[in-house]
Structure formats: structure tokens, C-alpha cells
Amino acid sequence: xxxxxxxxxxxxxxxxxxxxxxxxxxxxxxxxxxxxxxxxxxxxxxxxxxxxxxxxxxxxxxxxxxxxxxxxxxxxxxxxxxxxxxxxxxxxxxxxxxxxxxxxxxxxxxxxxxxxxxxxxxxxxxxxxxxxxxxxxxxxxxxxxxxxxxxxxxxxxxxxxxxxxxxxxxxxxxxxxxxxxxxxxxxxxxxxxxxxxxxxxxxxxxxxxxxxxxxxxxxxxxxxxxxxxxxxxxxxxxxxxxxxxxxxxxxxxxxxxxxxxxxxxxxxxxxxxxxxxxxxxxxxxxxxxxxxxxxxxxxxxxxxxxxxxxxxxxxxxxxxxxxxxxxxxxxxxxxxxxxxxxxxxxxxxxxxxxxxxxxxxxxxxxxxxxxxxxxxxxxxxxxxxxxxxxxxxxxxxxxxxxxxxxxxxxxxxxxxxxxxxxxxxxxxxxxxxxxxxxxxxxxxxxxxxxxxxxxxxxxxxxxxxxxxxxxxxxxxxx
Amino acid sequence: xxxxxxxxxxxxxxxxxxxxxxxxxxxxxxxxxxxxxxxxxxxxxxxxxxxxxxxxxxxxxxxxxxxxxxxxxxxxxxxxxxxxxxxxxxxxxxxxxxxxxxxxxxxxxxxxxxxxxxxxxxxxxxxxxxxxxxxxxxxxxxxxxxxxxxxxxxxxxxxxxxxxxxxxxxxxxxxxxxxxxxxxxxxxxxxxxxxxxxxxxxxxxxxxxxxxxxxxxxxxxxxxxxxxxxxxxxxxxxxxxxxxxxxxxxxxxxxxxxxxxxxxxxxxxxxxxxxxxxxxxxxxxxxxxxxxxxxxxxxxxxxxxxxxxxxxxxxxxxxxxxxxxxxxxxxxxxxxxxxxxxxxxxxxxxxxxxxxxxxxxxxxxxxxxxxxxxxxxxxxxxxxxxxxxxxxxxxxxxxxxxxxxxxxxxxxxxxxxxxxxxxxxxxxxxxxxxxxxxxxxxxxxxxxxxxxxxxxxxxxxxxxxxxxxxxxxxxxxx
Numbered sequence: 001x002x003x004x005x006x007x008x009x010x011x012x013x014x015x016x017x018x019x020x021x022x023x024x025x026x027x028x029x030x031x032x033x034x035x036x037x038x039x040x041x042x043x044x045x046x047x048x049x050x051x052x053x054x055x056x057x058x059x060x061x062x063x064x065x066x067x068x069x070x071x072x073x074x075x076x077x078x079x080x081x082x083x084x085x086x087x088x089x090x091x092x093x094x095x096x097x098x099x100x101x102x103x104x105x106x107x108x109x110x111x112x113x114x115x116x117x118x119x120x121x122x123x124x125x126x127x128x129x130x131x132x133x134x135x136x137x138x139x140x141x142x143x144x145x146x147x148x149x150x151x152x153x154x155x156x157x158x159x160x161x162x163x164x165x166x167x168x169x170x171x172x173x174x175x176x177x178x179x180x181x182x183x184x185x186x187x188x189x190x191x192x193x194x195x196x197x198x199x200x201x202x203x204x205x206x207x208x209x210x211x212x213x214x215x216x217x218x219x220x221x222x223x224x225x226x227x228x229x230x231x232x233x234x235x236x237x238x239x240x241x242x243x244x245x246x247x248x249x250x251x252x253x254x255x256x257x258x259x260x261x262x263x264x265x266x267x268x269x270x271x272x273x274x275x276x277x278x279x280x281x282x283x284x285x286x287x288x289x290x291x292x293x294x295x296x297x298x299x300x301x302x303x304x305x306x307x308x309x310x311x312x313x314x315x316x317x318x319x320x321x322x323x324x325x326x327x328x329x330x331x332x333x334x335x336x337x338x339x340x341x342x343x344x345x346x347x348x349x350x351x352x353x354x355x356x357x358x359x360x361x362x363x364x365x366x367x368x369x370x371x372x373x374x375x376x377x378x379x380x381x382x383x384x385x386x387x388x389x390x391x392x393x394x395x396x397x398x399x400x401x402x403x404x405x406x407x408x409x410x411x412x413x414x415x416x417x418x419x420x421x422x423x424x425x426x427x428x429x430x431x432x433x434x435x436x437x438x439x440x441x442x443x444x445x446x447x448x449x450x451x452x453x454x455x456x457x458x459x460x461x462x463x464x465x466x467x468x469x470x471x472x473x474x475x476x477x478x
Numbered sequence: 479x480x481x482x483x484x485x486x487x488x489x490x491x492x493x494x495x496x497x498x499x500x501x502x503x504x505x506x507x508x509x510x511x512x513x514x515x516x517x518x519x520x521x522x523x524x525x526x527x528x529x530x531x532x533x534x535x536x537x538x539x540x541x542x543x544x545x546x547x548x549x550x551x552x553x554x555x556x557x558x559x560x561x562x563x564x565x566x567x568x569x570x571x572x573x574x575x576x577x578x579x580x581x582x583x584x585x586x587x588x589x590x591x592x593x594x595x596x597x598x599x600x601x602x603x604x605x606x607x608x609x610x611x612x613x614x615x616x617x618x619x620x621x622x623x624x625x626x627x628x629x630x631x632x633x634x635x636x637x638x639x640x641x642x643x644x645x646x647x648x649x650x651x652x653x654x655x656x657x658x659x660x661x662x663x664x665x666x667x668x669x670x671x672x673x674x675x676x677x678x679x680x681x682x683x684x685x686x687x688x689x690x691x692x693x694x695x696x697x698x699x700x701x702x703x704x705x706x707x708x709x710x711x712x713x714x715x716x717x718x719x720x721x722x723x724x725x726x727x728x729x730x731x732x733x734x735x736x737x738x739x740x741x742x743x744x745x746x747x748x749x750x751x752x753x754x755x756x757x758x759x760x761x762x763x764x765x766x767x768x769x770x771x772x773x774x775x776x777x778x779x780x781x782x783x784x785x786x787x788x789x790x791x792x793x794x795x796x797x798x799x800x801x802x803x804x805x806x807x808x809x810x811x812x813x814x815x816x817x818x819x820x821x822x823x824x825x826x827x828x829x830x831x832x833x834x835x836x837x838x839x840x841x842x843x844x845x846x847x848x849x850x851x852x853x854x855x856x857x858x859x860x861x862x863x864x865x866x867x868x869x870x871x872x873x874x875x876x877x878x879x880x881x882x883x884x885x886x887x888x889x890x891x892x893x894x895x896x897x898x899x900x901x902x903x904x905x906x907x908x909x910x911x912x913x914x915x916x917x918x919x920x921x922x923x924x925x926x927x928x929x930x931x932x933x934x935x936x937x938x939x940x941x942x943x944x945x946x947x948x949x950x951x952x953x954x955x956x
Binding site: 060061063064065066067068069070080081084085088091092095098099101102104105107108109111112113114115116117118119120121122123124125130131132133135136137138140141142143144145146147149150159168169170171172175179198199202206207208307309313314315316317342345346347348349350351352353358359361362363364365366367368414415418419420421 | 538539541542543544545546547548558559562563566569570573576577579580582583585586587589590591592593594595596597598599600601602603608609610611613614615616618619620621622623624625627628637646647648649650653657676677684685686785787791792793794795820823824825826827828829830831836837839840841842843844845846892893896897898899
């Protein structure tokens with residue numbers, strides 16, 4: 001099984017034979033939203049990262065906001081109410097501050113849902129299937145289906161040929177897509193690149209599926225020359241593929257067309273494979289980028305998922321999952337109590353999320369998203385160029401707004417800007433709310449800090465292994 | 479496998495041998511939030527319910543709120559904004575109406591989170607572990623851990639001995655609890671009563687676990703005289719048990735102590751079984767009911783889950799999951815990137831839900847919940863008594879506020895009051911927002927309508943099989 005050195009020095013399963021992921025629930029693959037290991041002040045890594053394991057829990061525990069029993073006369077004095085209002089006001093201030101300095105996670109923090117605040121005091125639950133009304137009347141299916149139709153059009157599938165629902169997050173989309181794949185091919189083997197979201201490997205463990213990890217190129221894209229022998233070694237079993245429409249760390253887009261061609265060339269007919277496209281962030285950006293491999297149900301794919309709180313922006317995590325009706329029909333064919341169709345993972349579902357999505361999609365429309373995407377790509381190029389100008393190693397994939405660069409040496413700086421880090425690299429995801437001004441502010445601070453980190457013999461790290469020699473400007477490569 | 483007649487005429491797996499749930503993702507067990515099969519006007523059931531299968535989807539599809547592309551001059555004219563405001567205003571009106579008439583689902587619709595509306599425009603995401611801070615700064619872990627501590631105290635487990643998180647719904651709690659059980663006992667067999675929430679059987683399928691269904695008493699409680707031989711038939715494998723702290727349809731509370739005793743008497747030592755308590759609704763009510771079997775981590779249980787949107791009340795579904803730290807430590811021991819600890823199912827998690835729960839728990843406190851529970855039980859008794867007085871078959875379990883009664887004949891009436899139905903029975907779940915006035919209004923309407931449904935030779939159905947002869951007042955049993 002994958003060990004601690006898995007990512008930095010990949011040791012692929014040489015013979016390409018499938019292995020069942022056993023033992024742990026935890027991801028062994030690249031983390032989506034990784035927490036940086038603590039880098040001590042003196043810059044020396046701890047010998048064993050394991051020592052941090054569970055201890056951190058205590059820290060948050062000791063600073064949490066304890067719930068206290070109301071006093072008998074609280075209603076009269078209003079003390080409790082006042083104390084809570086104080087806590088909330090301070091918290092709001094803190095959120096504003098944290099929102100202002102955020103750069104690392106792919107969340108569009110620029111939204112205004114004031115028009116929807118009138119709905120906050122309803123308990124809206126779209127329980128079960130979006131298309132079949134439940135008896136619980138306080139739902140928002142009419143909005144949910146409107147949103148699903150919009151995405152179905154985006155990904156080119158007819159209204160009567162798709163099924164889908166609004167999920168709680170990108171992970172639920174991946175869990176669902178891979179589950180549908182497994183139900184279609186119970187003995188199928190899951191193939192996913194090493195840089196796939198960790199929920200993909202979590203799914204393999206949860207579902208007790210055989211899983212084959214595929215190598216990646218420096219860009220982060222799946223390496224089809226590694227996929228090929230692994231497919232050929234397992235030709236006796238159907239293939240379930242996770243294709244990344246934007247990897248978490250590098251924003252790399254797997255080439256769907258090359259993946260399909262590789263499957264075909266290895267002798268997998270269309271009824272012997274299932275492709276789930278994990279479009280967490282870029283699933284909503286790619287359609288507006290020229291030259292991007294198109295995600296379309298006109299191709300032999302089984303499902304697509306995308307997050308709603310990322311590019312669209314939403315107060316809480318949510319996502320959209322679209323699959324083919326025929327797959328859901330297969331799943332549903334033997335249900336005894338037919339009004340009970342529930343092919344979702346969660347059953348009870350947040351009815352506010354569809355309202356947020358419906359509101360933004362309606363206001364912005366395709367054209368609005370196109371504009372947002374163009375702005376993000378432009379600003380991301382600006383950031384990468386400025387980093388290079390400042391002598392900082394950085395990479396930006398062509399179809400991406402994720403700028404990967406040398407990990408800042410100071411953990412305080414990392415936390416202040418809420419950067420997601422992994423090993424020697426960090427990234428900024430340029431979202432619609434990230435302006436040139438914000439990037440300049442960040443860049444100036446980084447350059448200034450950096451001049452204090454790297455003095456005398458202390459050199460910036462070489463990150464050629466992570467982002468390629470061409471992008472690295474370390475002492476050796478510049 | 480369970481067939482269409484599963485519930486009305488249970489055909490238990492005679493020899494008690496475990497069977498792997500194969501094939502469908504769909505629940506074969508009793509539905510939590512069941513949709514009533516369509517009862518045609520003439521009262522004759524369709525021969526095959528299957529015909530309704532996927533067709534219903536089209537209906538919602540045709541009435542959904544389509545998203546349209548903004549016109550070029552929309553920003554000038556304000557037409558789009560106005561049109562959307564109109565849609566939302568109508569929707570709000572509809573929600574108010576539906577909320578007013580709701581009786582069937584266990585959701586407390588009585589809450590006022592006005593103080594929290596100032597936080598709606600932040601993208602709050604508690605990604606990963608609640609106790610380990612992520613670099614994403616816009617989170618609400620300090621509130622989440624406060625809520626978890628409150629529940630840990632309620633269920634009698636020390637702060638440094640538990641792990642937990644706030645879930646998206648009761649289903650996620652069950653999925654998590656059963657997954658932890660499976661990871662602790664990879665070859666364990668899952669035992670659950672037939673009246674368990676369908677997510678329990680969904681979990682068995684997802685996780686490819688062997689699953690044994692156990693019969694229930696008329697009350698809906700697990701029948702330990704059926705559990706015993708099934709345990710004895712599978713003594714070679716560890717047991718993972720789902721114990722219902724309030725079943726979905728009848729609100730029946732499995733007797734945790736008797737279940738544990740049965741396990742012990744069958745020779746299962748404490749290191750050979752794992753108990754997950756599904757406390758969706760009643761998990762938060764039982765602690766305040768005298769004579770109720772106590773849910774406590776002082777007993778050999780592994781996890782407890784409860785819904786947040788049910789008894790507490792919340793705009794969107796959520797829940798609380800508490801398990802033992804030792805189990806999570808087992809799961810986490812082999813993680814390579816230790817900052818990456820994520821033992822949740824979802825990864826990205828709604829950061830608003832903890833705020834809602836924190837707010838209500840703080841305001842109400844234990845005493846407030848006690849008062850709410852007493853009110854609900856009292857009102858539930860009132861409803862049951864009035865139903866009996868009116869000559870309507872009805873049942874109320876001692877520890878429950880779920881009143882089960884004869885299914886109304888008119889589907890229009892069922893929908894109006896949003897009753898959850900199953901076969902010949904329906905139920906009303908008396909929640910804190912359900913007043914005597916509302917119950918009287920409902921009762922009067924039911925009695926009036928009923929006088930038109932049952933005239934001449936048309937008799938109310940006998941529901942003795944579902945609720946027992948003592949509670950049935952049909953022509954035969956009254």
C-alpha cells in the first residue's frame with residue numbers, strides 16, 4: 001500500500017495489477033484541502049509527522065465556545081441574549097477579516113444573497129428524489145430541477161435522459177458517481193490518477209472496490225502511458241474511471257478524449273467502462289474556455305459532478321451531480337415501495353442550496369460566467385507573471401486559474417493568507433472575488449517577507465520535481 | 479431478498495444466516511420519509527406499483543422554475559431582478575402555507591434565527607476534522623466543538639474520549655456509525671430491525687456488508703427473541719448492531735439494555751460487537767423522559783447519531799455524530815499526511831449548521847428541552863385520545879410523540895397535512911411547534927372528511943396487524 005513517500009516518490013504498482021484498498025478509511029492520496037504540516041520556527045521538519053496525530057484536537061477543544069445552561073432569570077435580565085449577541089458580533093468581525101485575506105481555497109466569496117434571507121426561517125428539505133415530490137411540502141424542488149436542467153444543458157444531455165441532484169459538496173458527487181459506476185459494474189476496477197481528490201480513494205475503501213492508482217505528468221494530468229498497461233493488465237474486468245476536470249492542487253485537467261481513446265485502444269468497448277468526471281471547480285469553468293477538452297454526455301461518460309460553493313459561490317458547501325437516467329433506472333428497478341425512490345446518498349437534503357444556485361445562475365447566466373472565467377484566467381496569469389518577475393518559482397496550467405508556487409517558509413504567513421500547501425508547494429486559486437489589488441497586496445507582502453526568509457546561505461527550495469524545471473527559478477534552475 | 483410483501487408479511491431468513499445485500503442501492507426496508515403510493519379515486523390499488531416508477535419525475539420537471547439567460551439591457555430595466563423577486567415572494571407565501579399545515583414529518587418548524595442572518599453572506603466551511611483547524615479561516619469550529627461537547631455530556635462520554643462532528647443529516651450519521659463499525663470489525667455482520675431507517679440498509683449495500691434483518695414487535699421495537707437465534711447462527715463473526723432510538727414510522731425505541739444482554743448471553747464479549755444507536759429524532763428526547771432506556775457511553779456502545787433539524791429545528795438538515803476516540807484513532811493510525819486527518823464522510827461541511835445548533839442549545843439549555851419534550855408527549859397523548867374518542871384506530875408508543883393511525887382515504891387530505899404514510903397507516907409526529915389548536919383543527923377536519931369517506935358499506939380499514947388489536951377500532955375489533 002501507499003506509504004508516506006507516496007507522492008514525492010511515487011512507487012506505482014509495477015505490474016499494474018489491481019489492489020483492494022484495505023484497512024483505513026483515510027485518504028492516502030493527495031489531499032484536497034490539505035492542512036499543512038507544522039513547520040517549526042527553525043525550519044527543521046519533525047522526524048515523525050505522526051506525533052501530531054490526534055493531539056491537535058485538544059487545542060480547538062480548549063478554545064471552543066462552551067454552551068451554558070440559561071440562568072433562571074435570564075429571560076428577565078436579557079443577560080444571556082446579550083452575551084450571545086456579543087459572541088456573534090465578534091465572530092462576524094473575525095469572519096470578515098478571514099474572508100478579506102483568503103486566497104488559498106477555490107471558493108468564490110463574492111456573493112450577495114440578501115434577497116434570499118427572507119427564506120432562512122423555513123426548514124426546507126428536498127428529501128429523496130428531486131423529480132418525485134415528497135409529501136413534505138416545505139421543499140424547493142422547483143428550483144432544484146431548474147438548476148439541474150441548466151447543468152444538463154451545459155453538459156449536453158437531454159432533459160429526459162438525465163438524472164441528478166444537488167449534493168452537499170463535491171465529495172458527495174464523487175461518492176455518488178463512483179457508486180453508480182460500481183452498481184453498473186459490480187466487479188469493475190476503479191482507476192484514478194494519484195492527484196485525484198482524496199474522496200475518490202475514500203470511496204474505493206468505503207465501497208470495497210479494487211483500485212488502481214495511475215501516475216501523473218508534472219502538470220498534474222493523468223499519464224495515459226501509465227494508464228494503458230494498467231488497463232491491459234486487468235482486461236478481464238470492467239473499468240470505472242475517475243477523470244479530473246481540474247485537480248485539487250495543480251488545477252490540471254485530464255484529457256477526457258485521450259482517456260477514452262486509451263480505453264478503446266485497450267479493447268474496452270463502451271459497455272465495459274464507466275467514466276465519472278470530477279469537475280469540482282473547473283467543471284463550471286471549462287465550458288467557457290476555448291481549447292479545453294469538452295465535458296459532454298455526447299461522449300461515453302457516466303456522470304459529472306461539480307461544486308456549487310466554489311465557482312458559483314454559496315454560504316455553505318453544495319454541489320451538482322448529473323448522471324444518465326438509464327443508470328438510475330438500473331439502480332431503481334427492484335424497489336418494492338416505488339414511491340420510495342431514493343437514489344441519493346443523503347436522503348434528507350438542504351433545500352436552501354438550490355435556491356442559492358438558482359439565484360446566481362439566473363442573475364449571471366452563461367454570459368456572466370464566461371466573463372468571470374475570463375477575468376479569473378487573466379488575473380491568474382498576472383499573478384504567475386509577477387511571481388516569476390520576483391524570482392519566485394511558479395506554475396500555471398494553461399486551462400487553470402490555480403497558481404502553484406514555492407511554499408512560503410513562514411507558517412504564519414501561510415495561515416494569514418489561508419494558503420493550501422503540500423510538501424514544498426502552495427497554491428492560490430484565483431476566483432471571481434480575487435482582484436488585481438488583492439493579488440498586488442499579497443505579492444508585495446510575500447516579496448517583502450521573502451527577503452527576510454532567504455538571507456546568506458538560506459536558499460529558496462527547488463521545486464522542479466513538483467512544477468517542472470522550466471517553471472523553477474531556484475539557484476540551480478534559474 | 480426481501481420482496482414486495484416484506485413488511486406486511488415478513489418472511490425472515492429462517493435459518494438466521496447472514497445474506498449479503500446485493501444488486502440495488504435502493505432501500506428494501508421501511509422508508510423514513512415514505513411517499514404514499516397513489517391511491518386512485520375509486521380506492522382500488524393499482525395491480526403493479528412499478529408503473530409509477532420513473533414517470534413521476536416528468537411531472538416536477540414540467541413545473542420547475544427554468545433558469546433564463548439575462549437580456550442585454552436587464553441591468554438597466556431591472557426586469558430580471560423584478561421577475562425573480564416576484565418568484566421568490568410567491569415561493570415564500572407558499573412556504574408559509576405549507577409550514578402552517580405540516581404535521582407528518584419530525585421537524586420542529588418553530589425557530590427564529592434572525593440573530594444569525596448577519597452571517598449568511600459568509601462562505602463557512604468546516605472542512606475535515608472539527609478538532610484540527612484547517613488553513614481555511616472562514617469556519618465555525620469553535621461553535622461546532624461547543625455543540626459536540628454538549629452532546630458528549632448528554633450521552634455521558636468524557637471530552638478526551640470522544641470524537642464526533644456535525645453531519646448533513648441523520649443518514650450521514652448512520653453511514654458514519656456503520657462505517658466505523660465495519661472498520662473496527664471488517665468481517666462483522668450488520669444486524670438491524672426491519673423497521674430501521676432505510677439508510678441502514680443503504681449503508682450495508684454501499685459498504686458490501688453482510689446484513690441480517692431482525693423482526694419487530696407490533697410496537698415497532700426490535701424483537702430480541704428473533705435477534706438471539708440469528709446471533710447464535712453467526713457466532714463466528716463479530717456483530718455490528720443498529721439500535722433504533724425511535725423508529726421512523728412508529729417512533730418505537732429499541733431496548734438498548736435488552737439488546738446488550740442478548741449479545742452477552744449469546745457469548746459475544748464486548749470486544750466482539752459494535753452498537754450504533756440511531757437516535758434521529760428521539761436521541762434528543764429520550765434523555766428527558768423518565769423510564770426511557772438510557773443512551774450512554776458508559777454502556778458498551780460505539781456511536782450515537784441524532785438529527786439537528788428534527789427536535790432542535792434548523793433551516794436545513796443536519797445532525798450530530800459522536801463516537802469513541804479510540805475507534806477514530808484506529809482509523810487514523812496509518813494516515814501519511816497527518817495534517818490531513820479526515821474521518822468524516824463529507825469532507826467539506828456546512829459551517830452554518832453548527833451556528834444554528836449552538837444558538838438553540840445555548841438559548842434553551844437542558845431545561846428548555848425538557849419542557850419541550852414534556853409538551854410534545856402531552857400533546858401526543860391528547861391527539862391519540864381524541865382519535866380514539868372519534869372512533870379512529872390509533873397507537874402511541876409510551877416513550878414517543880409519534881401518533882400512528884388509520885391512513886386517511888383521501889390523498890388530497892394526506893398531502894394537505896403532509897402526512898407520512900405507509901401501507902394502511904399514517905402518522906403525525908408531535909413536535910414543539912405543534913399546538914393543541916393545530917391538532918384540534920386537524921382532528922375536526924379529519925372527522926368531517928371521514929364522515930364522507932365511510933358511508934354505507936365502505937368501512938374504515940382494519941389496522942390491527944400494524945398497531946395491534948387493542949388499538950384498532952375497526953368493525954371487527956372495536
